[in-house]
Amino acid sequence: MKIAFYGSSLLSSYWNGAATYYRGVLSALARRGHEIVFYEPDAFDRQAHRDIEPPDWAKVVVWPATPEGLRAVVAEAPQADVVVKASGVGVFDDELVAQTMRAARKDALRIFWDVDAPATLAEIRSRPGHPISAAFDEIDLVLTYGGGAPVVNAYEGLGARRCVPVYNALDPSSHHPVPPDPRFACDLAFLGNRLPDREARVETFFLEPAARLPERAFLLGGSGWEHRSLPANVRHLGHVYTRDHNAFNVTPRAVLNIARDSMAATGFSPATRVFEAAGAGACLITDAWEGLELFLKPDEEVLVARDGADVAEHVASLTRERAEAIGQRALRRVLGEHTYERRGDQVDALLRQEIAAKREKNAA
Incomplete structure (x- = not known):
């Protein structure tokens, strides 16, 4: 499957605690045959503080944090089988969740991936008509960085069709014992x-x-x-x-x-x-x-x-x-x-299950 992932940054962990999580899950998905395009804005000086260069397992599109840049990356959403809008991109978050979910093909799987569920849920509850709650009719699946049953129940209580935690984990190739420094x-x-x-x-x-x-x-x-x-x-x-x-x-x-x-x-x-x-x-x-x-x-x-x-x-x-x-x-x-290989198996199975169910429903 081709996955279009709209997130904060894959290349930099600078003021971006989700970087390790993104790298672990997405590289595991790439090893399972998925083609990944990660869209990250040129914002918050992150490109000057890169931890990694673009990896061979994902195409990274760094887009200017302008209305024109936003339109350009949203226009690529219809090319994907799975469209993911992550929380906390930091620029144009409201526009991204509304526009990417709307731009996705009818047969594509549309996912909101929340890397800070407690904060996001509090924001949704505080803003009537929040863009995320307004998009629940178009969002097929909510994935979360954590939170367990309280977060699952909260999201589904607000109108999400399905919510599944995908906990962060260990990438042994990146984090492992080394000599003391x-x-x-x-x-x-x-x-x-x-x-x-x-x-x-x-x-x-x-x-x-x-x-x-x-x-x-x-x-x-x-x-x-x-x-x-x-x-x-x-x-x-x-x-x-x-x-x-x-x-x-x-x-x-x-x-x-x-x-x-x-x-x-x-x-x-x-x-x-x-x-x-x-x-x-x-x-x-x-x-x-x-x-x-x-x-x-x-x-x-x-x-x-x-x-x-x-x-x-x-x-x-x-x-x-x-x-x-x-x-x-x-x-x-x-x-x-608790390795990202295990998380990769979990997400791969979820994607295939949800895509099959959606295609069956569309064919009915």
């Missing part, structure tokens, strides 16, 4: 951009433990923290390119995952960072959220913290031997159950 040596590292619905949780789960443990070294990676007051034992790196993520994960004694407010409240939404860290064999400490045990077993494959005091206790008591054992168990778990 002295640049990232510390007791606890956290990687995440400074976002309004995450900052308070970063304060609680990272900066507060750093203040409690002044003799320990903490490392903060990500954009937006340049003007934030930090404890003296916290070193800020700025943006960390994906090529350095493996070393960033494997070098510290432990790495920290902090869910955004909406993801933590919804549950069943493991961040990409969870699988990147586990794939490198890192010892991961995560804030608590419902559904975690579906992916990693607490106390054996991951350490769980309810608050900053728990994080500080984990860091203070964690030996190198225990950290390595937790990391190795996590690596075995994700390699066995």
Whole structure:
């Protein structure tokens, strides 16, 4: 099948947490024979911060973020068997969801793929006549980055025909154990951009433990923290390119995952960072959220913290031997159950099932 995918960026992870997810799922689909064209806008300085060049498994069309650029890429939607509009493109989102779904061929499968379901659902509920809800009659399938039953029930309750979570996962060819790198040596590292619905949780789960443990070294990676007051034992790196993520994960004694407010409240939404860290064999400490045990077993494959005091206790008591054992168990778990090859099988089966059902319905 030819898939036209309208998303934020495949080439850059700069202010674009979905990049790893897109690369993992779409490359797996390409290995199953699908022809992929990814349409990403030239916006937010992402093209100047590419992590990868256009891959051999997808054609990437970088379009000018103008009305003319929008018209040009929408005009290509009828060429595809599957038309996907992802959430969070960042420019012309309303126009893209309405126009791509309308432009798709009658026999094509039309998908809205939500990479931030809690935020999208809140926006839909707050805006009567939201373009996504208005397009539910044309959208055949909603796929989500996570969220479990609460998100599925919410979407189908709002009028979606069908909603299926496709959880993020591990690409072992991209995220895997590597030798430690002295640049990232510390007791606890956290990687995440400074976002309004995450900052308070970063304060609680990272900066507060750093203040409690002044003799320990903490490392903060990500954009937006340049003007934030930090404890003296916290070193800020700025943006960390994906090529350095493996070393960033494997070098510290432990790495920290902090869910955004909406993801933590919804549950069943493991961040990409969870699988990147586990794939490198890192010892991961995560804030608590419902559904975690579906992916990693607490106390054996991951350490769980309810608050900053728990994080500080984990860091203070964690030996190198225990950290390595937790990391190795996590690596075995994700390699066995949570790779993008498995997600590729899931999505491939969904596409074929939905296309067959649609063609049967159209022929009736």
